[in-house]
Amino acid sequence: MRLSDIMGAANLSVYAELAMILFLAAFVVIMIAIFAPGRKHTYDAASRMPLDDEHPQTPR
Amino acid sequence: MNARLDSFSYDDDIVRKFLWATMIWGLVGFLIGLIIAIQLPWPGFNLAPYLTFGRLRPLHTNAVIFAFAGNAFFTGAYYSTQRLLKARMWSDALSRFHFWGWQAIIVAAAVTLPLGLTQSKEYAELEWPIDIAIAVVWVAFAVNYFVTLTKRRERHIYVAIWFYIASIITVALLHIFNNLSVPAGAFKSYSLYAGVQDAFMQWWYGHNAVAFFLTTPFLGLMYYFMPKAADRPVFSYRLSILHFWSLVFLYIWAGPHHLHYTALPDWASTLGMLFSVMLWMPSWGGMVNGLLTLRGAWHKVTEDPILKFFVVAVTAYGMSTFEGPMLSIKSVNALAHYTDWIIAHVHTGALGWNGFLTFGMIYWLAPRLFQTELYSKNLVNLHFWLATFGILLYVVAIYSAGATQGLMWRAFDETGRLQYPDFVETVIRLIPMYWVRVVGGTLYITGATIGCYNLFKTWAKRPATYEVPVVQAAPLSAKDTDEHAPAVAGGLLARFTHMGWHRKWEGMPLFFSVMTAVAVIIASLFEIIPTFLIKSNVPTIASVKPYTPLELAGRNIYQREGCFNCHSQMIRPLTYETERYGDYSKPGESVYEHPFLWGSRRIGPDLAREGGKFPDLWHVRHMYNPREVTQKSIMPAYPHLQSNTIDFGSIQKLVDAMAMIGVPYGDAVNKAPAMAKAQAEQLAAAIEAAGGPKGLADKEIVALTAYLQRPGRDLKNAGTQ
Numbered sequence: 001m002r003l004s005d006i007m008g009a010a011n012l013s014v015y016a017e018l019a020m021i022l023f024l025a026a027f028v029v030i031m032i033a034i035f036a037p038g039r040k041h042t043y044d045a046a047s048r049m050p051l052d053d054e055h056p057q058t059p060r
Numbered sequence: 061m062n063a064r065l066d067s068f069s070y071d072d073d074i075v076r077k078f079l080w081a082t083m084i085w086g087l088v089g090f091l092i093g094l095i096i097a098i099q100l101p102w103p104g105f106n107l108a109p110y111l112t113f114g115r116l117r118p119l120h121t122n123a124v125i126f127a128f129a130g131n132a133f134f135t136g137a138y139y140s141t142q143r144l145l146k147a148r149m150w151s152d153a154l155s156r157f158h159f160w161g162w163q164a165i166i167v168a169a170a171v172t173l174p175l176g177l178t179q180s181k182e183y184a185e186l187e188w189p190i191d192i193a194i195a196v197v198w199v200a201f202a203v204n205y206f207v208t209l210t211k212r213r214e215r216h217i218y219v220a221i222w223f224y225i226a227s228i229i230t231v232a233l234l235h236i237f238n239n240l241s242v243p244a245g246a247f248k249s250y251s252l253y254a255g256v257q258d259a260f261m262q263w264w265y266g267h268n269a270v271a272f273f274l275t276t277p278f279l280g281l282m283y284y285f286m287p288k289a290a291d292r293p294v295f296s297y298r299l300s301i302l303h304f305w306s307l308v309f310l311y312i313w314a315g316p317h318h319l320h321y322t323a324l325p326d327w328a329s330t331l332g333m334l335f336s337v338m339l340w341m342p343s344w345g346g347m348v349n350g351l352l353t354l355r356g357a358w359h360k361v362t363e364d365p366i367l368k369f370f371v372v373a374v375t376a377y378g379m380s381t382f383e384g385p386m387l388s389i390k391s392v393n394a395l396a397h398y399t400d401w402i403i404a405h406v407h408t409g410a411l412g413w414n415g416f417l418t419f420g421m422i423y424w425l426a427p428r429l430f431q432t433e434l435y436s437k438n439l440v441n442l443h444f445w446l447a448t449f450g451i452l453l454y455v456v457a458i459y460s461a462g463a464t465q466g467l468m469w470r471a472f473d474e475t476g477r478l479q480y481p482d483f484v485e486t487v488i489r490l491i492p493m494y495w496v497r498v499v500g501g502t503l504y505i506t507g508a509t510i511g512c513y514n515l516f517k518t519w520a521k522r523p524a525t526y527e528v529p530v531v532q533a534a535p536l537s538a539k540d541t542d543e544h545a546p547a548v549a550g551g552l553l554a555r556f557t558h559m560g561w562h563r564k565w566e567g568m569p570l571f572f573s574v575m576t577a578v579a580v581i582i583a584s585l586f587e588i589i590p591t592f593l594i595k596s597n598v599p600t601i602a603s604v605k606p607y608t609p610l611e612l613a614g615r616n617i618y619q620r621e622g623c624f625n626c627h628s629q630m631i632r633p634l635t636y637e638t639e640r641y642g643d644y645s646k647p648g649e650s651v652y653e654h655p656f657l658w659g660s661r662r663i664g665p666d667l668a669r670e671g672g673k674f675p676d677l678w679h680v681r682h683m684y685n686p687r688e689v690t691q692k693s694i695m696p697a698y699p700h701l702q703s704n705t706i707d708f709g710s711i712q713k714l715v716d717a718m719a720m721i722g723v724p725y726g727d728a729v730n731k732a733p734a735m736a737k738a739q740a741e742q743l744a745a746a747i748e749a750a751g752g753p754k755g756l757a758d759k760e761i762v763a764l765t766a767y768l769q770r771p772g773r774d775l776k777n778a779g780t781q
Contacts, residue, residue, distance in 0.1 A: 019587075020313075020331065023310075023313075026579075030301075034298045034302050043298055045216075046219075047293035047297035049144055050220070050283075051293060053143040053144060053146070
């Protein structure tokens with residue numbers, strides 16, 4: 001019996017749909033986490049990083 | 061407050077090196093593009109054997125993707141990473157090894173591709189020794205990069221760096237797995253995969269090369285250099301995080317949309333379509349984020365040519381990421397696939413998004429790197445307008461060419477027959493548009509040349525020695541704290557929504573990288589494993605046999621001359637295709653196709669049922685001068701095939717390599733040269749008897765003819781058994 005026989009019998013094609021649902025779920029979770037209220041100041045600080053990088057003096 | 065400050069300086073010398081490499085290779089890549097654009101409407105411009113369309117087209121794509129866009133990514137990444145991390149690159153030696161190694165690889169590509177040394181997989185043409193070199197250089201780059209990350213003096217890793225990390229990891233994976241092959245000589249190898257699997261692997265690679273070589277690295281550049289040029293932070297940092305994760309999660313699935321209506325299983329191409337359509341929104345989120353970064357600064361755009369470049373770049377990103385999902389819908393794809401539409405689509409992306417972002421970035425960098433004023437702002441403006449009109453002419457002409465040809469292929473007349481049964485009719489209709497493209501391309505190159513001149517003059521004004529500013533920053537404290545963050549009260553949900561976990565990840569670059577890799581690998585495995593291992597996906601056809609040794613040698617010539625760049629071997633199950641070419645292609649037909657040669661563009665007709673369609677002598681005359689047989693043909697002439705001799709001795713190695721990857725060659729593993737000679741003599745005698753040239757028995761044209769008489773034969777034999 002070859003590997004492909006075993007895999008063929010395992011009916012794996014449903015895994016693709018399963019993975020798609022998993023990935024969508026992960027996407028929704030990340031979206032909720034990002035857009036949940038709070039931490040605005042942290043994001044604002046992070047978004048200024050490219051602008052404050054020339055002669056940084058403030059220790060972080 | 062930490063009292064101790066580290067003093068260090070950034071390595072800008074490596075950035076200057078990559079900047080020049082970007083511009084010089086860019087010019088070379090564009091110029092080759094112009095040459096092949098002229099070769100289409102004017103076949104006489106093909107200079108056989110080395111400078112034909114089939115050999116130069118891969119050189120063009122490799123040059124613009126890996127040389128121009130690659131060096132542009134490295135330029136921006138070395139500049140921004142050091143500043144965002146407040147750390148010099150860990151090893152100057154590795155940075156230099158990366159630079160010189162990468163340039164050596166480009167030179168190797170520029171030499172081997174015109175010589176016809178190719179794996180014949182799109183954007184992965186380079187042969188196995190160069191592939192190994194690419195892997196080595198890439199790993200050196202990655203090691204240098206990741207160690208630098210651990211030495212950083214900034215807790216939070218800015219989103220641009222995430223995009224770089226994802227690109228570095230994914231490109232390594234894609235490159236290694238798509239290029240697995242068995243060598244059959246110093247510069248010849250056969251893909252480990254065959255037919256459907258090889259096609260699947262190739263477009264998993266091919267699409268993600270677009271995603272992780274031309275999109276995510278450049279988004280990283282956008283998220284750094286647009287705020288810089290506009291002097292304001294990105295519109296929404298949250299949106300950029302969402303943009304990042306959606307691309308990492310979604311892109312990796314989209315590859316199969318390159319294989320709609322082919323012998324690929326239906327579920328796989330539907331999945332590819334769904335994920336491609338889902339990509340539209342996050343991509344537009346990123347585009348909006350880029351454009352809105354200019355909020356309140358639009359007046360600057362009229363004055364600052366750098367911002368103009370960025371605005372067009374981001375707009376082009378938006379256009380091509382709308383068009384991509386649309387083209388991935390099966391019914392749209394049925395019209396657009398194999399036509400110039402796809403060529404127009406990629407050039408919106410490449411000329412607009414990659415090109416303009418690169419030019420904008422380089423003009424922003426030049427005064428800072430060369431520590432002097434830019435030589436001429438007017439020339440930057442001129443570059444901008446020439447290139448913009450160049451792109452417009454290019455894409456408008458080629459979109460119409462694509463739509464025209466696609467519609468002509470599927471047109472039936474009132475009696476139910478193909479309206480344009482002669483393929484060449486659908487080609488000559490495109491010639492005027494091909495000339496418009498030549499004009500557009502010339503404008504674009506003129507712009508880039510002016511850009512080079514401007515940069516050269518700027519460089520000439522540089523100070524005698526560059527000033528190297530000393531930067532001071534505090535090292536990271538060992539304790540993983542976030543001084544700016546208030547303490548989070550409440551339960552698990554509150555903590556979760558406050559992104560504490562994500563902040564932790566960002567603080568641990570290695571872990572973050574691993575998570576990115578896991579997302580990419582899981583998606584790939586879920587998609588790839590079923591295709592590879594489920595037997596029902598590739599039903600075998602008993603009458604399909606391996607190529608004879610002579611046919612295999614002929615197939616090598618087919619690969620060497622790059623025939624697959626213009627001829628597909630994949631008939632889709634659509635009435636107008638089966639009417640024109642014959643029975644549609646089955647997965648089981650290509651089980652011995654190492655690599656698959658399905659093709660992606662029909663500048664000439666499909667060849668999947670070519671075997672037995674024309675007499676042997678027709679092929680001999682056609683290859684010698686296509687216009688002797690088809691008056692309006694735009695195919696290059698291959699007269700050298702009648703004088704080049706077949707190296708019978710080397711055929712054994714080819715057969716052995718094929719046998720090693722599981723092609724049942726039987727007797728041929730012992731006596732391939734003798735078998736090839738016998739078949740060649742028989743075929744040469746038949747050609748001579750039909751009134752053709754004498755003495756072809758040891759000439760390459762015989763091997764190629766033997767191969768061209770094969771595609772589709774196995775299925776016809778099945779019918780007669």
